[in-house]
Amino acid sequence: MEYNTTRDKLMLPEYGRNVQNMIQHAMEIANREERNRAAQAIIEVMGQLNPHLRDVDDFKHKLWTHLFVMSDFQLDVDSPYEIPKREILDEKPQLMAYPKGTIRYGHYGQYTQKILEASKEVDSEDEKKFLSETMANFMKKQFLIHNNNAVENYVIIEQLKELSKGELSLDDPDELTSTNQLLKTLGLKNNNNNNQRRGGPRKKSNRKKYKK
Numbered sequence: 001m002e003y004n005t006t007r008d009k010l011m012l013p014e015y016g017r018n019v020q021n022m023i024q025h026a027m028e029i030a031n032r033e034e035r036n037r038a039a040q041a042i043i044e045v046m047g048q049l050n051p052h053l054r055d056v057d058d059f060k061h062k063l064w065t066h067l068f069v070m071s072d073f074q075l076d077v078d079s080p081y082e083i084p085k086r087e088i089l090d091e092k093p094q095l096m097a098y099p100k101g102t103i104r105y106g107h108y109g110q111y112t113q114k115i116l117e118a119s120k121e122v123d124s125e126d127e128k129k130f131l132s133e134t135m136a137n138f139m140k141k142q143f144l145i146h147n148n149n150a151v152e153n154y155v156i157i158e159q160l161k162e163l164s165k166g167e168l169s170l171d172d173p174d175e176l177t178s179t180n181q182l183l184k185t186l187g188l189k190n191n192n193n194n195n196q197r198r199g200g201p202r203k204k205s206n207r208k209k210y211k212k
Helices: 013-027 034-049 052-057 059-070 086-089 111-123 124-146 154-164 177-184 189-198
Strands: none
Touching: 013 034, 013 059, 034 052, 034 059, 052 059, 111 124, 111 154, 124 154, 124 177
């Protein structure tokens, strides 16, 4: 009996042992034309075993790359694509620079802060008023997603002014959309109301007690 632990390691396990053996057999074919036909047949089998690859752009190219990888880059056949090199495939990707920056209020997110900071470039007073109302309601919505217990309009207005460096402001807190309306839009429930229903005082029963 032969165990997998004693066999050669599968280069790409998703194709299975049989495909690996087919490739090994193709490498032993001396005639180049027969070897090319064998490689074409193996590509067809690989495509049938992994139909999801058909949704990948240029999936045939991917199959040929996998063929050479499973042969440890030793299969000598005529490929319709450029034969990959081991050095290129083994090359580690360059490290991406991690974005650095401080967010004053995490629940608003980085892009909200950047939009508010860029409001200094807006000259029109009408546009500033529109931006103030839109961003204030958006910030209130983000606040409720983070914590839907309660939110005070004056807090949103103060933070709007703070993050925009004084460029945006609202005079009337009532200009913001009501909390209940925003919660309905978000599909959330007010936890304060739920807590009051659960933990509030129970009404005493009006039923009279009769002595037996």
